[in-house]
Amino acid sequence: MSSLMEAVRAGRTAEVVSLLDGMTDAERRACLPGLRQLRKDLGAAPWNAESRRAQPALHAAGAACQPGAAAAAGWLVGADPRWSQASPGLLLDVLGDRDPAWLADVTHRLARRPPSSGVPYALMAGLVRLSGCAAPTTDAYVQGWMEHLGHVWQRGDTVLDRLRRDPHLTELVAALFTTDDIGSRVEWQYGEGPDSWTVALARLGEEGVLDRRTMVDACVTRLLRGASSADHRVFLRLLVSLDLTPDERRERTADWIALVRDAPSAVASYAQTMLGTLALDGELTARRLSEMSGGVLPRGEKKLVRTQLILLHKVIRRDPSTVPELLPAVAPAFAHHDSAVQERALKLVERHFDRLEDSAARSELVRAADRLAPGLRARAARLLRTDPGGERESHVLLASG
Numbered sequence: 336m337s338s339l340m341e342a343v344r345a346g347r348t349a350e351v352v353s354l355l356d357g358m359t360d361a362e363r364r365a366c367l368p369g370l371r372q373l374r375k376d377l378g379a380a381p382w383n384a385e386s387r388r389a390q391p392a393l394h395a396a397g398a399a400c401q402p403g404a405a406a407a408a409g410w411l412v413g414a415d416p417r418w419s420q421a422s423p424g425l426l427l428d429v430l431g432d433r434d435p436a437w438l439a440d441v442t443h444r445l446a447r448r449p450p451s452s453g454v455p456y457a458l459m460a461g462l463v464r465l466s467g468c469a470a471p472t473t474d475a476y477v478q479g480w481m482e483h484l485g486h487v488w489q490r491g492d493t494v495l496d497r498l499r500r501d502p503h504l505t506e507l508v509a510a511l512f513t514t515d516d517i518g519s520r521v522e523w524q525y526g527e528g529p530d531s532w533t534v535a536l537a538r539l540g541e542e543g544v545l546d547r548r549t550m551v552d553a554c555v556t557r558l559l560r561g562a563s564s565a566d567h568r569v570f571l572r573l574l575v576s577l578d579l580t581p582d583e584r585r586e587r588t589a590d591w592i593a594l595v596r597d598a599p600s601a602v603a604s605y606a607q608t609m610l611g612t613l614a615l616d617g618e619l620t621a622r623r624l625s626e627m628s629g630g631v632l633p634r635g636e637k638k639l640v641r642t643q644l645i646l647l648h649k650v651i652r653r654d655p656s657t658v659p660e661l662l663p664a665v666a667p668a669f670a671h672h673d674s675a676v677q678e679r680a681l682k683l684v685e686r687h688f689d690r691l692e693d694s695a696a697r698s699e700l701v702r703a704a705d706r707l708a709p710g711l712r713a714r715a716a717r718l719l720r721t722d723p724g725g726e727r728e729s730h731v732l733l734a735s736g
Contacts, residue, residue, distance in 0.1 A: 346388030404440035439468035446471030472510035518565030537576035596630030666703035
């Protein structure tokens with residue numbers, strides 16, 4: 336026991352490893368009081384070469400002597416921030432003779448620590464290998480895994496190659512979709528090129544290494560859940576890379592409608608494109624298109640609103656029977672902050688108003704016209720005051736400005 340303490344104080348790590356290898360569990364436990372006292376003493380000692388030399392050896396010896404997994408994990412992450420901690424390789428060396436179940440317990444306790452705890456990914460991954468346990472799917476482990484893959488470069492190596500070799504690929508990729516703020520790490524490390532993370536995952540989905548449909552579902556779920564702008568960009572990029580089939584686009588109609596209403600502009604634009612394609616292919620009912628318009632037209636983004644108005648015009652022109660359902664759906668655009676958008680909406684109503692015979696639908700447009708800019712309001716009054724029979728609508732008079 337005194338030999339171990341002497342080796343630790345002197346920072347002779349190779350000797351510490353050798354001494355620990357020859358100790359019984361009881362002998363290791365007997366060393367703990369002295370190791371704890373030394374940690375306390377070093378915490379109060381001046382920051383000098385002697386204390387720095389002892390710290391890695393103390394870090395490794397204390398972890399190896401702990402009888403319980405919780406105590407070992409606590410020792411490993413409880414070092415003074417000034418410490419030069421033991422390397423992951425050294426820690427794996429001194430812990431490698433422990434029971435696999437004990438090692439698995441330590442692994443998952445370390446992985447549950449927040450990423451800010453700074454537990455090295457190499458240590459956690461090494462413990463996974465030694466114990467044979469499942470890879471943790473916590474934020475700390477997943478973020479560490481991504482950074483590790485980003486730093487391990489070999490001649491001719493690619494992100495796709497590294498992912499293919501990973502024995503825990505399926506569960507860790509699944510965890511990506513539930514890990515907060517993962518998008519900023521993907522963008523920072525991998526970018527958008529042909530060797531990007533998203534292109535690699537899409538390729539693995541095509542090859543059947545990963546379940547492509549599961550990734551599509553996870554992308555849509557993540558976008559619906561809401562996240563940071565970086566997360567939105569990355570998961571949208573992956574969804575685009577997965578290149579949805581017509582059936583997959585159609586199956587997610589309700590999701591696209593939710594996204595055009597609530598998602599950030601880029602995501603809403605993608606969802607609008609999915610729905611627009613369905614509408615122009617005759618695979619989106621007028622009721623659904625009206626519901627979609629109710630989500631898009633109140634938005635402030637001019638491009639989204641203009642695109643929706645163009646879509647409505649195309650569908651109505653192709654199928655005039657949709658006028659009763661779709662023309663009243665234009666009403667929210669009358670309140671848009673941009674008068675050019677208001678005018679485009681009014682033009683759409685002007686083109687098709689003569690086909691609108693339903694008095695309730697006409698009244699809805701009349702009420703909405705009050706929100707137009709003054710010049711457009713007068714123009715709308717001339718159009719909307721007359722019913723299909725040519726009679727003046729006496730129940731509503733539009734102000735001319």
